[in-house]
Amino acid sequence: MSEERILWDADFDPKVKPYYLWSTSIILCLTIVGIPLAIVYVIIGNWLIAKHLANLGCTLNERTLEIKKGIMNKTESTIPLEKITDLQMFQGPIMRHFGLRGFKVETAGQSSGPGGSLVNIIGIVDAVEFRKSVLDQRDRLAQGSKSTPDQTSPEPTNQQSEVLTEIRDLLVKIESKLPD
Numbered sequence: 001m002s003e004e005r006i007l008w009d010a011d012f013d014p015k016v017k018p019y020y021l022w023s024t025s026i027i028l029c030l031t032i033v034g035i036p037l038a039i040v041y042v043i044i045g046n047w048l049i050a051k052h053l054a055n056l057g058c059t060l061n062e063r064t065l066e067i068k069k070g071i072m073n074k075t076e077s078t079i080p081l082e083k084i085t086d087l088q089m090f091q092g093p094i095m096r097h098f099g100l101r102g103f104k105v106e107t108a109g110q111s112s113g114p115g116g117s118l119v120n121i122i123g124i125v126d127a128v129e130f131r132k133s134v135l136d137q138r139d140r141l142a143q144g145s146k147s148t149p150d151q152t153s154p155e156p157t158n159q160q161s162e163v164l165t166e167i168r169d170l171l172v173k174i175e176s177k178l179p180d
Contacts, residue, residue: 004061004062004063004064005061005062006059006060006061007060007061007133008059008060008130008133009057009059009060010057010058010059010060010121010124010125010130011124011125012053012056012123012124013123013124013125015098015099015100016049016053016098016100016122016123017046017049017050018098019094019095019098019100019122019123020045020049020052021041021042021045021046021049022094022098023094024038024041025038025041025042025045026094028041048071051071052069052070052071055069055070055071055074056068056069056121058121058130060133060137062137062141063080063082063141064078064079064080064081065079065081065105065134066078067079067105067119067121069121077118079105079107079119081134081137081138081141082138082141082142083107083108083109084105084107084108084134084135084138085106085107085108086106087103087104087105087106087131087134087135088103088104088106089101089102089103089127089131090103090104100122100123100127101122101123101124101128102120102121102127103120103121103124103130103131104118104120105118105120105121106118
């Protein structure tokens with residue numbers, strides 16, 4: 001199999017690090033029990049986030065979208081572009097403050113449950129343009145795979161004709177045995 005040509009290797013905004021640090025700390029501080037955890041998180045959070053960002057990657061190829069992430073449990077997802085139904089953009093209030101956007105990859109036949117998405121990515125530089133490039137490439141693939149109206153389907157081979165005739169004959173027998 002030949003190596004796919006890379007169309008866009010996404011870079012991640014450095015503001016993702018303070019976003020993760022602040023958003024998690026704020027959530028932890030909302031509860032009394034979480035305040036001591038927030039202090040511990042602020043101490044080790046920089047290291048954890050740096051490791052997370054070092055392992056984070058998103059690459060648009062000619063036929064696939066490859067996403068890598070994880071610290072201890074590393075995940076590599078290769079999503080065929082023709083299976084992508086939408087790249088939903090999202091931006092919460094803290095993300096808006098840091099000027100970040102995220103997107104959710106939704107595919108045909110995904111198994112993440114209703115309302116879920118296959119993959120979430122936050123902090124791609126120029127996320128809107130990246131999303132547009134992925135959807136444009138998906139559409140180009142779909143256009144290339146469609147047959148034009150002047151193309152005809154190939155004639156069935158002799159063996160296929162025999163199988164079709166046999167199936168027809170069996171259906172006629174079954175139909176004759178059914179009550180009216």
